[in-house]
Amino acid sequence: MKNLIILGAGTAGTTMANLLQKRLKNTEWNIKIIDKNTIHYYQPGFLFLPFDLYKPKQVKKPIEQFIPSGVELIQQEIDKIEVEANEVLLTDGTKVPYDVLIIATGTDIAPQEIDGMLGEHWHQDVFDFYTYTGAKNLRDKLREWKGGELVVHIAEMPIKCPVAPLEFAFLADSFFRNKEMRDKVNITYVTPLGGAFTKPKATEALNYLLEEKGIRIVPDFNIESVDGANKKILDYGGKEVNYDLLVTVPTNMGSPVMERSGIGDDLNFVPTNKATLQTLVKDNIFAIGDATNIPASKAGSVAHFESEILTENVMRYIKDEPLKEDFDGHANCFIETGNGKALLIDFNYTHEPVTGTFPFPGVGPLRLLKESHMNHLGKLAFRWIYWNMLIKGKHIPFVSAQMSEAGKDFSNN
């Protein structure tokens, strides 16, 4: 028997377990998935939790519920990968040998990377919403907050779901309007980027929305430290922004397992071929989702598109066939803009988000880069798709792994 090991049972790892269980012969392959956690979180829901739009139980389910029978779930902490020996070492001393390894350990926030971010003020008036605890504590804070300076902040790129902080700012605007206290809140969006987003066309559309909603933007802000006592953030160039409530996306880093194994970059992301998803570490190690260093968005949709291509390439690797260089960086993200509306963007390595219709060219029903209620319904429907189709490795109709150029307006590119 041969062994295929998946590290991490989040979106990418769980999807891979489901897809490979259907493809690999159980008389020839053992599939094992290792994750110390017992809860699978629906992470897109962390955006809604602070505003009481989702209940906690809507965003968490047991991990084991999504691991197919025939795949062994090992709930232990990973110490490191022994690349030369083709083994995964667990912290309890167990060695798990592999023939093929898939790294799907994701990314996590690293507030300790920013001077002064952690401290007495953490989860008192400085919050993250990228963890379940952060989102829930922020919900409790927002229920009682009387207003003042709300600063929504990104520490440094890359971050998971790069549109989430913007969505947070939009939803905050809507939230305070509904509570009839928008006049008591100033919202400032502080980013290390030159504008609202990483791609020029989308930035134009999003800058406009920020203006419309009266959200001030402070671009090119590279944070040096948080001064928790005086409630301000400082950047390396000497700029300062005051806050009463700071909602920050701290530095995002890959798993410390990569550092211990000596295979990560300076943020613990794994150097990976952006077209095949084979790592540059060794031929029998592949990586998927947020754990890689490829220049695609760190997002569930990307992991989903990657999973189809990675499954194909793992099968080819096993049969000693050349890998398909098929991954094009496809990402597809709903952007909540508040008041029951959302934008949709669809892009890849080479094509930035543009206007158009999706998924049916000329028909829709979803509109690209334009606000609509239908897009918002699409985002809400996505939770059901996630739990029932996406992580179970079922194909989502009409949406292909590679980006389609049909129905899109590239005329101004």
Added chain:
Amino acid sequence: MDKLLAGNNVAVTEDGYLEDFNQWSKEIASEIAAEYGITLGEDHWKVILYIQEQYEKGVPLSIRSIGKSGVVSIKEFYQLFPDGPLKRASKIAGIPKPVSCI
């Protein structure tokens, strides 16, 4: 488009980044730096050479990676190239505009 830099017609992008690194020279670097009011000294050149080396190796640059390079600290990097040090240093070094396309 072309721009006259240190007596040469140099192909640059809309934002003023060199299209072709082969056209770069130290004189051109000094002239771009002067547009930002920066006079290039020994420390500037150390950083410029470092980011050119990284660019030639195909290593993506970030403010964090430069801070960890041992060449300069992030604070010093800001002092050398104020307001957007990575963008400015890249332009002066003749390499493409840094992308955080993610």
